[in-house]
Amino acid sequence: MKVAIAGAGAVGRSIARELLLNSHAVTLFERNTAHIDQESVPEATWVQADACELSNLEQAALQTFDVMVAATGDDKANLVVSLLAKTEFAVNRVVARVNDPRNEWLFGEDWGVDVAVSTPRILASLVEEAVSVGDLVRLMTFRQGQANLVELTLPSNTPLAGKPVRKLDLPRDAALVTILRGGRVIVPQSDDPIEGGDELIFIAPAEAEPALHQAMQIQ
Template identity: 70%
Template sequence: MRIAIAGAGAVGRSIAAELVADGHQVMLIERDRAHFEPHTVEQAEWVQADACELSSLEDAGMQLCDVVIAATGDDKVNLVVSLLAKTEFAVKRVVARVNNPTNEWLFTESWGVDVAVSTPRILSALVEEAVTVGDVVRLMTLRQGQANLVEITLPADTPLGGVAVNTLRLPRDAALVTILRGGRVIVPTPDDTLEGGDELLFVAAADVEQEIRSALGY
């Protein structure tokens, strides 16, 4: 996959290094000369340009990219990059970094954003996930489908122990996608049963999260 990353600061470079290691073609776009350091991710293509300028993105070949990641430290820039990527270059998948949580409401399809990644929200969700039992914790918002990735941990003495997955009366717009049990990652089949301590991951519409709790007896 060909992936463009706008912003070659610490975050952008780290993402690029991970993606290159996974075998992807990565292009880093950076305006600031101080952050233009090709030696830090040598396998990536580096372009010194303003990612908010349409002509610069055309010259860089953004139209050939499958994914664009707006990873600068400026939310305004990330929104502009996202909008240009989606509307001018028809990029299939646009991921944008949210630096200020108060701006999160802007990072929607209207601005070309498929997935908004807010570090404060993720950290908060991970803390909740680690300490909360029996309640729904939202881990990530998937903007393109207006759905969320949510988690609920069953208490050790859950009455659902031994209950088969196919007997759960989940709401229509919710799907159990993974059961985390000890060191195992289980893709559930209808006949799999639940156990105390299981972490259940669902993809669900925001308005049915309470119904998930109810289906699990909370």
């Protein structure tokens, strides 16, 4: 996969390293010469240019990339990069960093964002996930489809214990994608039984969350 990252600060470089470890091709765009540090991510292609400038993206042939990651520390810049990537170059997947949670409402389809990642919101969700049993915790929102990644930890005495996945009465638009059980990550099959203490990861639209909560028999 060919990935462009706008912003080569600490966040952008960290994303690049992870992607390179997974054998993806990464190009880092950075306008600030003080942030150009090719030795920190030597396997990446570095471009000293402002990713908010259409001509710079044209020169880099952004239309040949699979993913654009807008990872600067400026929400306005991330929105501009996202919009250009989607509307001018038809990049298939645009992921944008949200620095200020108050701006999160902007990071949607109208600005070309497929996935908005808010670090403060993710950290808050992880805190909630660590202490919440029986409640739906929203981990991430996929803006393009208006679907959410949500987590629910079953209590040890759940009435669902022993029930196979196929018999869960889930809302039509909700899907169980993962079961976390102890140190295991389980891709659920129809005959897999539910156990008390399971952490269940679902994808569901916001309007289906109340019905999902009720279906899991959590009051």
